[in-house]
Amino acid sequence: MLPILRRLEGCSTSADVKLNGYNAFIHVALGVMCFAFVPSTCDMVIYGNVAQMNFLIGYDIAEGRLLFKPAYCSHH
Numbered sequence: 001m002l003p004i005l006r007r008l009e010g011c012s013t014s015a016d017v018k019l020n021g022y023n024a025f026i027h028v029a030l031g032v033m034c035f036a037f038v039p040s041t042c043d044m045v046i047y048g049n050v051a052q053m054n055f056l057i058g059y060d061i062a063e064g065r066l067l068f069k070p071a072y073c074s075h076h
Helices: none
Strands: 004-009 014-019 025-029 032-035 055-060 065-070
Touching: 014 065
Parallel strands: none
Antiparallel strands: 004 014, 025 032, 055 065
């Protein structure tokens, strides 16, 4: 499966996060996978727990940045 590039945009900055299949699809039944995103009808976007799996997420308050680092969290 090809990775999905997700652009997150804030007030003064943006970030591109590369998601793998396990970050974008949920297995719901035998042979059935569902896309794990829903459209937003407002200016606020919720970046869900499935999309955050195997990422270390950092908050640089001084610079106003959100940082994403791929990680294999099950190895720690």
